[in-house]
Amino acid sequence: MQKIAVVNDMSGLGRCSLTAAMPVLSVLGTECCPLPTAILSNQTGYDSFFCADLTDKMEAYIAEWRKRSVHFDGILTGYLASAEQADRILTFLNEFKTETTLYVCDPVMADDGRVYDTYDDALCGKIAMLAARADVLTPNLTELCILAGTSYEMLTAESGTAAYMQKIADVASALLCGSVQTIVVTGVRVQDEICNLIVTEHGYSAVRSRRFGGSYSGTGDLFSAVLTGELVRGKTVMFAVEKAVRFLEASIAETYARGTDRNDGVNFQNYLEMLLDEKVRP
């Protein structure tokens, strides 16, 4: 069974990060191996939260993995607790990202034009260093703008124009460099639709879905987990993005209909079966 190391936090409430990635990767028939960055009572969008930063535990944790000569088919990184932790993850990549390891970097740091409260410039700078090592990047529009040094306000001011998608694709193209061959810009709002743009050196394609309500906690984490699992299983980016989008569209439709608070995340549990296909079982 393919192993995927998931470098992300464990939040008790909010259905995000590891609590999103673990069930998704398991349903896809891959082994999710968590490398926890922090343990939180709940994700940071709620009014308050408890956070135990695990930066100083990572070395001992990784040392045990080293002893076992474990090989990862995929590595997925997400929420980080400190800039120092990002350095440890860069070292982890040097050792555990082999020629046969797919590295998907979800550059978690911002949404809706705002950097998360727990992220500062130093940490955002380190995320950019991680992003440069990735094979696949999954920024939302805000994260894309930070990585590319583009104004979010100026870019989103073009929303509604015919050239909007091309403009976003042009911004993303600037990040295609070295190992970074594919960028999936997630959750772009266009009127009553959500657009996900797949950007490669060959151009861009868009996968659209209906839009329900605002942004929900954990959506990006669910998306990156489906994408990573399917790519590690050898599926194309288009197939993987379609699957992630249909899964999220159904989950978010129910979440919206129930009036769930955005901080409580998406009712994805009822839709995990959409990720199953006959090839998962031998």
Ligand code: PXL
């Ligand atoms: O879903 C991204 C995310 C992950 N982990 C934590 C967060 C957030 C977004 O707010 O707070 C702890």
